[in-house]
Amino acid sequence: MAFELDGERIAAENHGRLAWLEEDYAHLGRQLMRRGVDIDKLTERVAAFRVSVPSWGVGTGGTRFARFAAPGEPRNVFEKIEDCEVVFKLVRTTPGISLHIPWDKPESPAELRAFAQGRGLFFDSMNSNTFQDQPGQDLSYKFGSLSHTDPAVRRQAVEHNLECLRLGVKLGARSHTVWIGDGGNFPGQVHFRKALDRYLESLRAIYAALPEGFRMFIEHKLYEPAFYSTVLNDWGTSYHCVRELGPQAFSLVDLGHHAPNVNIEMIVARLIQFGKLAGFHFNDSKYGDDDLDAGSIKPFQLFLIFNELVDAELSRVPGFDPAYMLDQSHNVTDPIESLATSAVELVRAYVQAHLVDRAALAAAQAENDALLALQALKQAFTTDVSPILGMARYRAGGAIDPLATYRSSGYRERKAEERPAEARRGAGIV
Ligand code: RM4
Ligand code: MN
Ligand code: MN
Numbered sequence: 001m002a003f004e005l006d007g008e009r010i011a012a013e014n015h016g017r018l019a020w021l022e023e024d025y026a027h028l029g030r031q032l033m034r035r036g037v038d039i040d041k042l043t044e045r046v047a048a049f050r051v052s053v054p055s056w057g058v059g060t061g062g063t064r065f066a067r068f069a070a071p072g073e074p075r076n077v078f079e080k081i082e083d084c085e086v087v088f089k090l091v092r093t094t095p096g097i098s099l100h101i102p103w104d105k106p107e108s109p110a111e112l113r114a115f116a117q118g119r120g121l122f123f124d125s126m127n128s129n130t131f132q133d134q135p136g137q138d139l140s141y142k143f144g145s146l147s148h149t150d151p152a153v154r155r156q157a158v159e160h161n162l163e164c165l166r167l168g169v170k171l172g173a174r175s176h177t178v179w180i181g182d183g184g185n186f187p188g189q190v191h192f193r194k195a196l197d198r199y200l201e202s203l204r205a206i207y208a209a210l211p212e213g214f215r216m217f218i219e220h221k222l223y224e225p226a227f228y229s230t231v232l233n234d235w236g237t238s239y240h241c242v243r244e245l246g247p248q249a250f251s252l253v254d255l256g257h258h259a260p261n262v263n264i265e266m267i268v269a270r271l272i273q274f275g276k277l278a279g280f281h282f283n284d285s286k287y288g289d290d291d292l293d294a295g296s297i298k299p300f301q302l303f304l305i306f307n308e309l310v311d312a313e314l315s316r317v318p319g320f321d322p323a324y325m326l327d328q329s330h331n332v333t334d335p336i337e338s339l340a341t342s343a344v345e346l347v348r349a350y351v352q353a354h355l356v357d358r359a360a361l362a363a364a365q366a367e368n369d370a371l372l373a374l375q376a377l378k379q380a381f382t383t384d385v386s387p388i389l390g391m392a393r394y395r396a397g398g399a400i401d402p403l404a405t406y407r408s409s410g411y412r413e414r415k416a417e418e419r420p421a422e423a424r425r426g427a428g429i430v
Contacts, residue, residue, distance in 0.1 A: 001416060002082065003035065003083075003411065003414035003415070003418060004085075005086050005089055005090075005406070005409045005411050005419065006204035007089075007397065008099075008195070009405065009408075009409050010089065010090070010137075010388070010397070010405055011384060013399060013400070013401065013404065013405040013408060014399065014400045014405075014425065015205055017400040017401055018394070018400065021387060021390050021391060021400055023044055023392075024387040025039070025387040025388070025390075025391045027387075028172065028384075028385070028387045028388065032066070032355075035357065039259055041124070041279055042354055042355075042388055043388050043391050043392050043395070045350075045351075045354060046093075046310070046347055046350070046351060046388060046389065046392035047348075047395065049093050049310055049347050049350055050093055050094070050096060050324060051093055051094055051096075051275055051282065051324040051325065051326060051343055051346050052096030052098050052124040052125065052323070052324065052325040053084050053087055053088075053094050053096070053097055053098070053325075053326050053339050053343070053362065054097075054098045054102075054126055054155070054325065054326055054327050054328070055077065055080045055084065055097055055098060055099050055100060055103070055104050055198070056100045056103060057326060057327070057328050057329070057330065057335055057338075057339055058074055058080045058084060058087075058335045058336065059073050059080070059335065060073055060085040060330060060333055060335065060338070061073055061291065061328075061329030061330050061331050061335075062208065062329075062330065062331060063216070063331065065247065066146045066330075067331075068331070069146075069421065070255045070334065070414035070420050071412070071415075071421070072410075072412045072413070072414075072415030072416035072417075072418075073415075073419065073421075074082070074419070075311040075419055077099075077103075077104040077105075077106055077112060077346040078112070081097065081115060081116055081119065081121065082110075082119075082330060083335070083336055084097050084121060084339075085116035085119045085120075085121060086122065086336050086406070086411060087336055087339045087343065088119075088121060089398065090340045090393075090398055090399045090402035090405060090406055091340050091393060091394055091398050091399070092344045092392075092393055092396035092397060092404055093343050093345075093346075093347060094121070094343050095121050095122060096121070096122055096124035096127075096325075096337070097116065097121055097122070097123055097124060098123075098124050098127055098177070098325050098327075099123055099125075099126055099127065099171070099173070099211060100127045100255055101126060101128060101129060101160075101163070101164045101165070101167060102129065103129065103228070105167070106171075107225060109167060109170035110170065110296070112171065113170065113171050113172055117172070121171060121418065123168070123172055123173040124168065124173060124174065124323065124325065125166075125167040125173060125174070125175040125176065125177045125217065125325060126164045126171075126173045126175070126176045126177065126179045127176075127179070128160055128161045128164045128176070128177075128179075129160075130145030130146060130160055130161075130180055130181075131145070131180060131181030131225065131373050132180070132328050132427055134170055135152060137156075138156060139153045139156050139339075140153075141157070141223065143331065144165075144180075144181075144182040144183075144195075144231070145180050145181070145182055146158065146161075146178075146180050146182060146198070146199050146202035146203065146231075147180070147182040147196070147198045147199035147202065147231045148182070149198075154198060154201075154202050154244065156328060157331075158202050158205045158206055159201065160177070161178065161206045162206065162209050164284070165206070165209055165210065165214070166177060168211070169211050169214075169216070173202065173214075174213065174214060174215065174357050175183070175214060175215040175217055175253060175278075176206075176210070176214060176215075176216050176217065177217040177218075177219060177278075177291065178203070178206065178216070178217065178218050178219065179218075179219040179221065179254075179379075180199070180231065180232065181225045181226065181230075182195070182199065182226065182230065182231040182232075183223070183225075183226025183228070183229050183230035183233075184226055184228050184229045185227050185228050187228060189218045189228070189229075190229060190231070192229065194255065195231050196231060196237070197229050199232065200244060200245075201239060203218065203245060203249075204244075204245065205244060207211045207248070207249060208247045210248055211324060214248065214249060215248050215249075215278065215323075216245065216248055216250070217249075217250050217251075217252040217278035217279065217426055218232060218238055218249065218250075218251060218252060218278075219232070219252040219254055219257070219281065220232045220233060220234050220235055220237060220238040220251070220252075220254075220257060221254065221257040221289065222231070222234065222257055222258060222259055223288070224288060224289055234258075235251055235253070235267045235270070238251040239251055239270075239271065239274060239276055242275070242276050246342075249276075249277050249384065250277060250278030250279075250378055251271055251275070251276050251277065251278055252278040252279060252281065253267060253268060253271070253278075253279075253280050253281070254281035254283070254327055255280065255281065255282060255283055255284065255285065255294075255301075255305075255329075256281075256283050256284075256285040256287070256288065256289035256291060256300075257281075257289060260287060263310055264301060264305060265301065265304040265305045265307065265308050268305050268308045269308045269400070272308065272309075272312045272317055272320060273317075275318070275319050277320075277322050278323060279322035279323030279324055279325060280305075280322065280323070280324055280325060281325055281326070281327030281329045281343065282302075282325065282326050282327070282328075282353060283327055283342075284293040284295060284296045284297040284298060287291065291327065291328045291329035292328065292403075293328060293333070293338045293341055293342045293345070293347070294326060294342035294345050294346055294350065295342065295345030295346070296345075299345070300381060302345065302346070302349045303311055303349045303352050303353060303377075303381045304378075305349070306346075306349040306352070306353035307327070307353045307377065308352050309322065309350075309353065310353035310354055310356070311353075311358070314358065315401065323349075324346065326339060326342055326343070326346075329340060334412055336406060336411070337403055337406060337407075338410070340402045340403070340406065341402070344389060344402065345350070347389055347392070348385060348386075348389060351385045351388055351389065352380050352381055352383060354380075355379075355380035355383055355385070356376060356377060356379075356380040357379070358382070360372070360376045361373055361376040361377070364376060366417075
């Protein structure tokens with residue numbers, strides 16, 4: 001029997017922390033009362049918050065220089081799901097899993113679906129991969145996939161996406177995410193307009209095959225692996241494409257896919273306003289697509305993004321239904337710890353955004369009082385909402401202190417014994 005993090009361990013750890021949590025929660029509750037905020041209502045909102053974890057995030061990541069494998073890594077999709085379940089047990093906000101095909105391609109989709117369901121988990125978004133060549137593949141993606149100059153390569157890439165859709169239906173997924181590596185490394189290499197036309201034509205073929213109830217997400221990225229130009233380079237181009245495609249197509253925002261200092265919260269507001277925000281690949285970055293843990297570098301930016309999201313939620317923008325997903329690469333940390341911590345940081349930003357005094361903010365905006373407007377945001381951002389997060393986890397059966405609980409369980413050490421490295425093959429972890 002594989003070792004599992006059990007509820008008793010979580011309960012025992014919580015036991016020693018509950019008294020102080022209750023004290024802190026009561027104190028914060030009194031503080032918030034002065035601001036006219038009911039802490040329990042906020043805690044209830046947290047209970048409904050969901051963010052999906054990426055199957056590709058539970059293995060150790062790597063850079064183009066090296067990958068330092070850690071002991072106890074998952075060796076196949078079932079073990080990846082076991083690790084996702086640990087994150088879910090600790091924080092309770094992450095029952096959804098995004099899958100990457102063919103990395104996670106199961107022999108039996110029914111078996112995989114049942115395996116996840118038995119753990120209270122489900123599959124959220126399917127992600128296609130036409131940025132790598134797979135063993136035995138007919139044609140190469142070296143010079144592109146959905147936008148390739150050769151129609152045969154485009155057909156192969158479209159067919160791979162259709163395969164993801166068929167698999168997604170069997171797995172009970174509800175969206176399909178397309179990110180391509182297509183682009184150019186040198187000026188002149190790619191004809192910008194022609195490449196976008198070819199890309200759109202391929203997208204149309206995928207969109208036409210979208211199963212009932214499925215949404216299609218396209219993910220723009222400024223650079224990498226193409227270093228001079230990419231075919232879907234920014235949100236404006238993405239917006240154009242999803243409008244061309246139809247009502248089930250949306251623009252996905254990966255926080256690491258923009259130029260440094262770009263105002264991402266404003267991009268989010270625009271996509272909300274235009275009814276085309278798919279949702280997010282949350283992560284954080286200093287320079288490029290660093291795929292660091294959400295909230296680790298620019299927590300204020302994360303808060304400002306959630307400020308837009310909560311504003312849309314509270315003002316009931318029609319059709320507003322973003323999918324929240326993590327997309328991170330863990331090079332120097334235990335992936336379970338990073339994913340759990342990131343999930344917590346998202347909830348933190350969400351709760352803080354709910355603390356914004358929207359009437360005060362609106363009044364300051366109407367009066368052109370820049371300082372008071374900023375203060376309305378800063379007051380919310382600087383409130384330590386940890387007791388709310390801890391209480392929400394506790395009430396949902398999760399860990400008051402996810403990190404300490406995980407470490408004390410010895411999960412990773414046990415997995416290092418159960419999952420010997422030499423047996424790790426074909427795990428699809430890059
Ligand atoms: C890309 C992009 C995609 C992800 C791949 C692995 O940069 O963020 O979402 O699937 O990386
Ligand atoms: Mn991404
Ligand atoms: Mn990325």
